[in-house]
Amino acid sequence: MSMNRNTVSKAKAAALAVAAILGAASIAVAAQPARQNRNAPAAPAQQAPNFDNVQIKVLPIRDNIYMLVGQGGNITLQVGEDGVLIVDTQFAPLSDKILTEIRKISKAPIRFILNTHGHGDHTGGNGNLSKAGASVAGGNMLGPIAVAAQGQGGAAPAGAVATILAHENVLTRMQQSIGGQPPSPDDTLPNVTYISEFKDMFFNGESIRLFHEPKAHTDGDTIVYFRRSDVLSVGDVYNTNNYPVIDKARDGSILGVLKALNHILELTIPKDRQEGGTLVIPGHGRLSDEADVAEYRDMVTIIHDRIKDMVGRGLTLEQVKAAKPTIDYDPRYGSGNGPGSTDRFIEIVYNDLKAAK
Amino acid sequence: MAEVDLSGVWNVRLHEDLPERIPGPDMVEYHGVPVNDANRARGLAWDPSILTLEEYQCRPHPSDYFTRFSPERIWKEIDSETQETKGIHIRKEWQAAERTIWMDGRERPPAYAVHSFQGFSLGKWEGDVLAVETTHLKQSYVRRNGLARSDIATTREHYIRHGDYMTIVAVIHDPAYLTESFIRSSDYALDNKRNIAPYPCDPVVEIVGQAKGYVPHYMPGKHPSEFEYADRYNLSHEAALGGAQTAYPEFMEKALAAKKR
Numbered sequence: 001m002s003m004n005r006n007t008v009s010k011a012k013a014a015a016l017a018v019a020a021i022l023g024a025a026s027i028a029v030a031a032q033p034a035r036q037n038r039n040a041p042a043a044p045a046q047q048a049p050n051f052d053n054v055q056i057k058v059l060p061i062r063d064n065i066y067m068l069v070g071q072g073g074n075i076t077l078q079v080g081e082d083g084v085l086i087v088d089t090q091f092a093p094l095s096d097k098i099l100t101e102i103r104k105i106s107k108a109p110i111r112f113i114l115n116t117h118g119h120g121d122h123t124g125g126n127g128n129l130s131k132a133g134a135s136v137a138g139g140n141m142l143g144p145i146a147v148a149a150q151g152q153g154g155a156a157p158a159g160a161v162a163t164i165l166a167h168e169n170v171l172t173r174m175q176q177s178i179g180g181q182p183p184s185p186d187d188t189l190p191n192v193t194y195i196s197e198f199k200d201m202f203f204n205g206e207s208i209r210l211f212h213e214p215k216a217h218t219d220g221d222t223i224v225y226f227r228r229s230d231v232l233s234v235g236d237v238y239n240t241n242n243y244p245v246i247d248k249a250r251d252g253s254i255l256g257v258l259k260a261l262n263h264i265l266e267l268t269i270p271k272d273r274q275e276g277g278t279l280v281i282p283g284h285g286r287l288s289d290e291a292d293v294a295e296y297r298d299m300v301t302i303i304h305d306r307i308k309d310m311v312g313r314g315l316t317l318e319q320v321k322a323a324k325p326t327i328d329y330d331p332r333y334g335s336g337n338g339p340g341s342t343d344r345f346i347e348i349v350y351n352d353l354k355a356a357k
Numbered sequence: 358m359a360e361v362d363l364s365g366v367w368n369v370r371l372h373e374d375l376p377e378r379i380p381g382p383d384m385v386e387y388h389g390v391p392v393n394d395a396n397r398a399r400g401l402a403w404d405p406s407i408l409t410l411e412e413y414q415c416r417p418h419p420s421d422y423f424t425r426f427s428p429e430r431i432w433k434e435i436d437s438e439t440q441e442t443k444g445i446h447i448r449k450e451w452q453a454a455e456r457t458i459w460m461d462g463r464e465r466p467p468a469y470a471v472h473s474f475q476g477f478s479l480g481k482w483e484g485d486v487l488a489v490e491t492t493h494l495k496q497s498y499v500r501r502n503g504l505a506r507s508d509i510a511t512t513r514e515h516y517i518r519h520g521d522y523m524t525i526v527a528v529i530h531d532p533a534y535l536t537e538s539f540i541r542s543s544d545y546a547l548d549n550k551r552n553i554a555p556y557p558c559d560p561v562v563e564i565v566g567q568a569k570g571y572v573p574h575y576m577p578g579k580h581p582s583e584f585e586y587a588d589r590y591n592l593s594h595e596a597a598l599g600g601a602q603t604a605y606p607e608f609m610e611k612a613l614a615a616k617k618r
Contacts, residue, residue, distance in 0.1 A: 059469060069469050240508075262570040265412065273452055273558065274416045275473055275495065287471040292508075294412035295496045301572040302402060309576055323577070328398035331533035332507050 051093040056101045059287065061279055064204060065229045068101060070094055072121035073283050076233035077102060078226060080204025083111035084133065086162075087224050087233040087281075089125030092188075098125060099132055109134050112203065114210065115166035115190060116235025116283065117218045118174045118250070126164050127187030133162030165199075166190040167212050169220030169250075178249050213237055213263065216256035217283075218247045223260065225267060233281045234264055238293060240285030242340035243326070243333045244300060246348045254304055254352045261297040265290060299329050304349060311353045320350055359485050361518050363445065366553060367545035368428045374541075378425050382502045383586035387599025388612065396505055396534040397598055401580050403503020406564075406573035415558035417452035419497035420475040421512040424525045424543045427451035430553045436461070445480060445487070453556040458489050465492060472508050487516035499529060499539060504599075507533035521547040537601045 049071065056070040068075035072090035075098065079085075084106050090098060102110070110133025115123050171193050174184035194210065201208040206228040213221040217236040224233040236245060237260035246252040264280060268290035271277035280288040306325040315323070326334060326342055334342040371378050377386075387400055407413060418426060427449045434444040434457075445458040456475035465477055476494040480487055489512075496508040510531035517524045523545040528538050575581070587597035596603055596612035603612065 057467065057469070059467065067469070069467075074469075258570060272415075273454065273474065274412060274414070274560075279471065286469040289471060290412060291416065291474075291495055292472070294410070297570070298407070298572045298574075301570065302574045305572075305574070306576060325577075328395045328402060328505075331393070331395045332509070 049091070051091060054094060054097070056094065056097045058101050058105070061229070061231055061281070061287065063229045064206075065226060065231045066105060067281050067287060068098060070098065072124065073116070073119070073236065074233075074281055074285075076224070076231070076281050077105065078204055078206070078208075078229070079106035079108060080206075081108070082204045083108045085112040085114065085203055085208075086110060086129060087114045088116055088122040088235065089113060089129050091121060091124035092128055093124075095125040095128030095132075099129065110162040111135060112201075113162055113164045114222065114224055114233075115164065115170055116223065116233065117221050118166070118170040118184070119218070119236070119247075120184065122235065122283070123170075123174065123184065123188050126189075127185060130161040130164050130191075131187070134160045135163040161191070163192050164188075164190045165192045165194070165210075167210075167220040167222050168193040168195045169218070170222075173218065173220060173250050211263065213260035214256055215251050215253045216260040217245060217252050219251035221256075221260065223264065223267075230269075230278045231281065232264060232267060232278060234260075234283065236283035237261065238264060238280065238288070238296060239282045240288060240292065240296070241333070242284075242335060243303075243329075243342060243345040245340045246345070246352075247339075248348060248351075254300075254349045255356075258297070258300055258304060261293060261300060264293050265297060268293065299333065303329065303345075304353075307346065307349045308353050311350060311357060317347060317350050321346055360442065360482050361485050361487070362433070363431045363487065363516060363518060363523065364433055365547050365549050366428060366430050366551045367523055368548040368551055369426060370544040370546055373544065374425075377500070382500050384502055384582050385580065385584065385597050386502060386586045387500070387504060388592070388596045388603040390500060390504055390599045391535050391537040391539055391601035391604060392504055392599045393534060393536050397600075398577070399505045399534070400500075400503040401583065402574045402577070404573035404575050405503075409563040409567075409573070411560040411562070414560040414563070415452065416497075417449070417454035417474050419494055419506070420454075420456050420478070420491055421494070421506065421510075421514075421527050421529050422498065423449055423454060423475075424514065424527045425541065428548070428551060428553060429545075448553055450553050450556060452558060458487070476512070485518070489514040489516070499531075499535070505534050506531050509533055510535075523547070537604075 051071060054071045056068055059067040059069065061067050064079050066077040068077060070090055071094060073088045075090060076087035077084065084102060110129060113126055113130055171190045174189050177183055197212055199210040206226055209225045209227065210222045211225065213223055221235055221237050223235065223237065237257055244257045246254060246257060268278035268280065270290045275289050275291050277289060280293055282288055303326055307320060310320045310323060310325065321343065325346065330342060385400065387397065430448045432446050433442050434446060436443045442460045444460055446455065448455045454475060456478060458478040458480040460480050470493065472493045472495045474495050474497060476491040478489050478491040480489040491512045494508055494510055497506050498504055499506045506529060510529055513528045515526040524542055526540065526542045528540050529535065530538050584594050584597060587594050592612055593614040602608050
């Protein structure tokens, strides 16, 4: 099957991408060197992002796990005899480029798309990439039929899409109009959800556990643990570029982010001298390990503790900002605009802690 | 190319800056380090108890700080076909840290690759001096009292051999936490009779009952010994708080201003 058949028109794709960005509290932060990201001016709100020059770069991580970097959230790829599993899909206009890179690694059918949360910079390509794949269903017949049809250039049978799996709250939020933005396109919605604390899978000879991280970056965050490969794909509860982006419209919270970061630290085991071992693919930014997550957790904890102390002393938000509770981390994580800005982070932490007082 | 053989076991000479290198710096002893306000604030928030956390107990010094400590073994990795030096390996005794200085001009990893405490180093000979450029460093410290060095910092080192002695000069560029490049030199003496011992390390629970997620730190303005060091040695508080100006000779008068009071 040609990808073009399922790719929406360029103009429509760009429009959807704008909607995805505006609808997501987590604005796309390209996985570039941190300072470049932080200092980059925000794209004008009404201007469609230009994806023409975006390159999808592939970083082999371990065994059959790869990290794909382009524009939007990092993608994790797991490949093997059972097929291809993708964690997050960036923006719809990038799907052709993403699929091209996937096919250089594996010709096997895309079976699963897992979403770490519902923001458009992580789910925009769901529809395109799921249509480029096929789930195994109907007594294990539908998948092979679909693959055969695709291989012959014929129309895929109904249902011949890869499974899109996420926490139930992701589906709920993607169907809502939030902040004046339209719901996500139907073909990007998860078609399988889970509501439990965690969900287990076994794919390509590997145990995979999906953990729900409640009320963190959003209320539908999942971190994906590839147990044999010892790789975590954690979405936007952790990034290496900015302060945490907490989407209040989707019920994110500072305490949820801290809990998720500490959970990641529970799962990671360094190989030696507190580095290596379990690798962590962040939502945005560079590949990490336990030591990196620990530094980030420390930063978030310290800022949380400071603002909590100030709230306890009755300081107003303006007084808290004037006290510069993030001063020591601003050169590394601070930014002046956007959902991940320093001011926005302080405001959210302040309001969370004041509400909990 | 004037390649000098650095192979052998080198014992670090600690006479230079001894108080900082063996007992370690005092709390809020920042003079001589070109810190910005952000780094000063990090130092003032730093509680040494953070080293009790399991994520910290076995960390090695980063490569830019390791030049100050610990004997090391240096050996070359030779390409069997070309007989050229492919890489130079350095093994430190303390925390068994190893690093490789690649001499084959290989491409650096992309910006989104994982960082390490020793970073990714490329070397080349500039006359008799081995010049090393390092990127991909993990966040760490420039002084063992909480002054930070970020993970976007880069370093340049010079390895200069004079007979059985060697000087390593390390220059740190950190756009996040330093207003100027920070330069340190360390001396080593060849000591091939010395062995580099193993250095096992296994994190343990050091403080029973510590709450999950607890991160020791001092609140702003609550450092328990902020000017203890400055007052003990009759230094001005400005001197203790560091900054680029405190590294220059003309600052001496201000540093000693407290004595005149």
